[in-house]
Amino acid sequence: MRTPIFLCSICNVSSGSCSEDCAFCSQSAFYEADIQRYKFKSMQEILEEAKYAKAHGAIGFCLVTAGKGLDKKKLEYISEAVKTVKEALPDFENIIACNGTASLEQLKILKEAGATSYNHNLESSREFYPNIVTSHSWDERYQTCLHVKQAGLNLVCGGIFGLGESEADRISFVAAIKSLQPMVVPINFFHPNDALPIKEKPLDIDKALELITYVRHEMPEAIIMVAGGREFTFGARQAEIFGAGANSIVIGNYLTTQGNLPDADIAMIHSLGLGIAKTCHG
Numbered sequence: 001m002r003t004p005i006f007l008c009s010i011c012n013v014s015s016g017s018c019s020e021d022c023a024f025c026s027q028s029a030f031y032e033a034d035i036q037r038y039k040f041k042s043m044q045e046i047l048e049e050a051k052y053a054k055a056h057g058a059i060g061f062c063l064v065t066a067g068k069g070l071d072k073k074k075l076e077y078i079s080e081a082v083k084t085v086k087e088a089l090p091d092f093e094n095i096i097a098c099n100g101t102a103s104l105e106q107l108k109i110l111k112e113a114g115a116t117s118y119n120h121n122l123e124s125s126r127e128f129y130p131n132i133v134t135s136h137s138w139d140e141r142y143q144t145c146l147h148v149k150q151a152g153l154n155l156v157c158g159g160i161f162g163l164g165e166s167e168a169d170r171i172s173f174v175a176a177i178k179s180l181q182p183m184v185v186p187i188n189f190f191h192p193n194d195a196l197p198i199k200e201k202p203l204d205i206d207k208a209l210e211l212i213t214y215v216r217h218e219m220p221e222a223i224i225m226v227a228g229g230r231e232f233t234f235g236a237r238q239a240e241i242f243g244a245g246a247n248s249i250v251i252g253n254y255l256t257t258q259g260n261l262p263d264a265d266i267a268m269i270h271s272l273g274l275g276i277a278k279t280c281h282g
């Protein structure tokens with residue numbers, strides 16, 4: 001098992017009502033899922049969440065907005081949020097922005113504001129993508145990832161398994177992520193929601209563990225983070241993700257679903273004899 005384990009926390013700063021039709025996402029306005037929808041949390045709320053995450057050992061704090069991408073207003077808001085967190089918690093090492101499609105210029109502005117990383121997932125293979133999203137292209141996603149690297153930000157790039165993709169899609173998807181050499185690879189597992197058009201059964205636990213091992217094998221140097229769907233997919237076998245090759249998890253809640261309490265995850269990690277990372281470099 002790899003140690004230490006990197007903990008990251010997600011702050012959904014603007015939730016729901018997205019104009020895109022991603023068939024796996026409860027924030028899409030197309031599917032009217034029963035989720036909380038709100039625009040732009042206050043800086044105070046964001047700061048409280050950042051402090052909570054930091055107090056529970058997170059070294060990554062990710063500011064996520066629903067929607068296709070950045071516009072002027074959102075860019076200013078996220079830049080302010082980054083600065084607010086940085087000023088109050090200067091040793092919070094990894095401030096990640098996750099705000100969809102972004103130009104090189106927009107990403108440079110986020111870097112100026114103090115963001116260290118940008119998260120943009122490829123979600124699935126280029127071949128499978130039109131089955132799950134029609135409102136924008138996979139190529140557009142890949143291009144934003146290239147912009148992230150050009151802007152000098154660390155790239156956080158992964159996706160989601162269990163959408164009905166084939167084994168060939170999985171191989172193609174992981175190869176595409178590998179080609180971008182991200183610092184962190186978030187792996188999500190589809191969490192069904194009655195409102196969504198995808199009706200796939202959850203992945204078998206052994207299959208899901210096998211996929212983690214495959215991603216680890218393909219990207220031995222990356223931080224492999226198991227993100228959304230961990231509790232739902234692995235249940236009482238969550239601890240096995242570390243033996244399979246993961247060395248990072250998201251603590252606390254996800255974008256629209258609840259996670260374990262951070263203390264329970266920390267206790268699980270300690271019970272395995274694993275340490276918690278104090279910096280991005282271990």
Ligand code: SF4
Nearest residue numbers: 018020022025028067
């Ligand atoms: S994945 Fe992102 S772009 Fe797609 S519907 Fe959800 S919030 Fe919108």
